[in-house]
Amino acid sequence: xxxxxxxxxxxxxxxxxxxxxxxxxxxxxxxxxxxxxxxxxxxxxxxxxxxxxxxxxxxxxxxxxxxxxxxxxxxxxxxxxxxxxxxxxxxxxxxxxxxxxxxxxxxxxxxxxxxxxxxxxxxxxxxxxxxxxxxxxxxxxxxxxxxxxxxxxxxxxxxxxxxxxxxxxxxxxxxxxxxxxxxxxxxxxxxxxxxxxxxxxxxxxxxxxxxxxxxxxxxxxxxxxxxxxxxxxxxxxxxxxxxxxxxxxxxxxxxxxxxxxxxxxxxxxxxxxxxxxxxxxxxxxxxxxxxxxxxxxxxxxxxxxxxxxxxxxxxxxxxxxxxxxxxxxxxxxxxxxxxxxxxxxxxxxxxxxxxxxxxxxxxxxxxxxxxxxxxxxxxxxxx
Numbered sequence: 001x002x003x004x005x006x007x008x009x010x011x012x013x014x015x016x017x018x019x020x021x022x023x024x025x026x027x028x029x030x031x032x033x034x035x036x037x038x039x040x041x042x043x044x045x046x047x048x049x050x051x052x053x054x055x056x057x058x059x060x061x062x063x064x065x066x067x068x069x070x071x072x073x074x075x076x077x078x079x080x081x082x083x084x085x086x087x088x089x090x091x092x093x094x095x096x097x098x099x100x101x102x103x104x105x106x107x108x109x110x111x112x113x114x115x116x117x118x119x120x121x122x123x124x125x126x127x128x129x130x131x132x133x134x135x136x137x138x139x140x141x142x143x144x145x146x147x148x149x150x151x152x153x154x155x156x157x158x159x160x161x162x163x164x165x166x167x168x169x170x171x172x173x174x175x176x177x178x179x180x181x182x183x184x185x186x187x188x189x190x191x192x193x194x195x196x197x198x199x200x201x202x203x204x205x206x207x208x209x210x211x212x213x214x215x216x217x218x219x220x221x222x223x224x225x226x227x228x229x230x231x232x233x234x235x236x237x238x239x240x241x242x243x244x245x246x247x248x249x250x251x252x253x254x255x256x257x258x259x260x261x262x263x264x265x266x267x268x269x270x271x272x273x274x275x276x277x278x279x280x281x282x283x284x285x286x287x288x289x290x291x292x293x294x295x296x297x298x299x300x301x302x303x304x305x306x307x308x309x310x311x312x313x314x315x316x317x318x319x320x321x322x323x324x325x326x327x328x329x330x331x332x333x334x335x336x337x338x339x340x341x342x343x344x345x346x347x348x349x350x351x352x353x354x355x356x357x358x359x360x361x362x363x364x365x366x367x368x369x370x371x372x373x374x375x376x377x378x379x380x381x382x383x
Contacts (some may be wrong), residue, residue, distance in 0.1 A: 023269055025262040028232075028252025031169045035177065035238075035245035037308035041270050046170040047151060050251045053226030054074070055172050055236050056159030057113050058179060060122050061335050064110060065183045066143070067129065075107035079128030081120075089120035093160060094285050096121040096211075099200040108197065114278045115195035117225070118208040122157040133157055149172050159226065169249040176186045176236050176247050211294075213237050218267060225259070226251070233259040239267050246270045257291030279321055280305040280342065282285035285359050287323050289339055293365050294331030299361035301325075301339055307354065309344075323356065333362040 003179055014308075023042060031051060032042040039349030067073035081102040089095035096118030098104055104112075104124060126136035133156055140154035147172035155164035170193030180187050196206040212235075213220035219241035234251035248266045253259035272292035280286045301323070309319065325340025335337070340356040 004253045012246065022275075023103040025250065025266050026253065027262055028256050029169050030248070031173050032266055033173055033177070033247045034270070034276060034308075034310040035180065036276060036306065037310040039310035041246075041274060041310065042266065043124065043170075046173075047168050047309070050168060050234070051159070051163075051165060051228050052152075052172060052251070053159045053168040053228045053230040053231055054117050054135075055123060055167075055224050055226040055234055055249075055251075056140075056154060056165060057117065057155070058172070058175055058224050058236060059143065059154060060125065060136075060157045061110060061114055061186075061189075062175065062179055063129065063136070063139055064106065064125060065179075065186045068106075068186075069101050069183075073106060073129065073337075074118060075110075077106050078103040079109065079124055081124050082127055082347045084133070085120045085123035087120075087128065088123055088158070093119045093158075095119060096197055097199050097202075097205050098124060098197075102200055107177055109193045111189060112197060113191070114189045114224075115192050115209050116197070117210055118207075119158040119160055126157040144171065144175070147178050149174050155299040160228070169251055170247045172236050173247055176238065176249065179223070180238065180245070180247070185375075186188065189216070190224070196289065211235070211237065212256070212266060213239075213267075216260075216264060218264060220267075224358065235259050235263050237263050237267065239271070241271060244271070244276050255378060273329055275311045275313055277319075278353075279309060279313050279344065283307050285341065286356075289323070289325050289356075290328035291333065291362055292328035292330050294329075294362040295365060296362055299329065299333055299339070299362050301356040302359050303342060304357065305354075307342075307344075319351075325356065331362050331364040333358050335359065335361050 029045040029048045031046040052197050075113055081098045086100040087172050089097050094117040096112030096116050097174055098120050109121045109125045112118040123133055126133040130136035130139060136157055137154045144152040147237045151169045152167040153164060155162040159165055194206055194208045196204050198204045204252055210225045219239040221240055222238045223236040233253040233256055236249045238247045246267055248263055250263055280303045282305050286297035288300050291297055291299050322343045322344055329339055335358055338355050339358050342354045342356055344351045
């Protein structure tokens, strides 16, 4: 027979988060995501084309991190600095201040890119990896397409002065999500507040991280600022507070102060207006179901991915989590057999469903034990 098990949570979920209408920030385009649930909490023209400026450097770092993970690059490897790269350190752009002929480690170049926002370091890393910055940009765009960044084209490694270098805040969010999820250790570079480069031919230069949110009591730990005269100020930012992470991307802030204040406002609004609810953790039993003629009476069931829901605090109704299975389940059972469904509904409307897998093997009873069990069931209804 079909059995239902209810895991009822007295919490709310809005299928459409209408709170957007009452909240505004001063940016041309913006988006806010709850990292674990993936829920978009706020958006303002998120698919409007922008010049991503130095937010481009997130992808530059990702290409290096991917290669390090595959073993094709290592942090201690050194690249020879070309005149091409050096030229950007003397042209008034944000720079690491590397010199022609320097041999600089990949780790120092990454710090120069991530912390000091060095355009010269971007070119040096791009040339060291791909031979030319143009070839590196092709790698960047290919990776963007792989991540689903359909409205993005990277034309260089730094994001400066190229009208072909375009993206959207939604695409930058996808890229930032990938960075944080896939490279949690490397992502720590983005929270470092300063970087000292022991340059050739002069005293060491210490530069602070340009991300203004790192210096506020928000729990911010990244990600990257941007500025171009045509685009104004932009910021990809993230906070991690008490295990809950939000990612915000905004572009078209009129001033530095607007960028800092409005980004902090957006993140704070997300933290205070919504709750994150854990429904189930991957590879962890969420409940047990009845077993028939098995060496144990129940078996745990689990889902294969984490399930979270983001809940507006001000509109609490009922979210119902139900385990549905045709049981009791006949033994033998093998680990990872699909035994049922985890159903999530809101006001009796299906939101989503997930397969429930057996957490372990369950062997059948021997023939004598099965016979006794069957007789007991016929006489007493004992399963």
